[in-house]
Amino acid sequence: MAERTIRMTLAYDGTCFAGWQVQPRHRSVQGVLQYALQDLHRHEVALVGAGRTDAGVHATAQVGSFRTDLSLEAETFAQALNARLPRDVRVLASAEAPPGFDARRSARERTYRYYLYPARIGLPHLRHYCWRIPRRPDCAALNAIAAALQGEQDFATFAATGGSEKTTMRAVTHASFAERESFLVFEIGANAFLRKMVRSILGTILALEDRGEGPEAMRDIIRSRERSRAGATAPSRGLFLEGVRYDGP
Numbered sequence: 001m002a003e004r005t006i007r008m009t010l011a012y013d014g015t016c017f018a019g020w021q022v023q024p025r026h027r028s029v030q031g032v033l034q035y036a037l038q039d040l041h042r043h044e045v046a047l048v049g050a051g052r053t054d055a056g057v058h059a060t061a062q063v064g065s066f067r068t069d070l071s072l073e074a075e076t077f078a079q080a081l082n083a084r085l086p087r088d089v090r091v092l093a094s095a096e097a098p099p100g101f102d103a104r105r106s107a108r109e110r111t112y113r114y115y116l117y118p119a120r121i122g123l124p125h126l127r128h129y130c131w132r133i134p135r136r137p138d139c140a141a142l143n144a145i146a147a148a149l150q151g152e153q154d155f156a157t158f159a160a161t162g163g164s165e166k167t168t169m170r171a172v173t174h175a176s177f178a179e180r181e182s183f184l185v186f187e188i189g190a191n192a193f194l195r196k197m198v199r200s201i202l203g204t205i206l207a208l209e210d211r212g213e214g215p216e217a218m219r220d221i222i223r224s225r226e227r228s229r230a231g232a233t234a235p236s237r238g239l240f241l242e243g244v245r246y247d248g249p
Helices: 029-041 076-082 139-149 197-211 215-224
Strands: 004-012 058-068 089-096 107-118 131-133 151-154 169-180 183-190 239-246
Touching: 004 029, 004 076, 029 058, 029 076, 029 089, 076 089, 107 197, 139 169, 139 183, 139 197, 139 215, 183 197, 197 215
Parallel strands: 058 239, 107 131
Antiparallel strands: 004 058, 004 089, 107 183, 107 239, 151 169, 169 183
């Protein structure tokens, strides 16, 4: 049978992973999925992901793609792989993709959400899925600062040291905070993200709000392109890859 491209929607709990990308001697999401694909195909299969999430980062709608020579119905791959995967990774759906589809290169926008839990004492069952902070920041002030992120800009200030990206230019489509029951949720979308960019941005916004500074201070920090001007990097446990947008249906 001629090879086809299969697109999958994936969810995972990143707590016990060293991140998405395969790494020697470390458990990765990509590695676990490729092992399941190899078991199903009886030969190695390369898997591409839409976003290379860091250690401890979760996903509810990561997208992956691979080439297959099996005659299985595209929708059946989800069930076949879930039977081979550990409980902290699930294939939510699988479908045949158009020729040339690549989960990373074909993506037009990625959306992340970060869950903050403002409380004096944290709830133990939430400890891997949010960042407890000791006070509730002013949501309107946070949104005013976040608005300065929108548009195509050089985000070198928020790039982790040692990154391999060819350019630090990124186009942020939206960035805002919303109060949801006990949580304060930061959502941000962009064409792509630098390594640790979302967590560095969040730490910077919180620091500016705490000091009573506003959007112009954020613009100055972005223009500086100096990593030392950014705030502390938020921990990975509160971050979720929530969606990936592609052209077409």
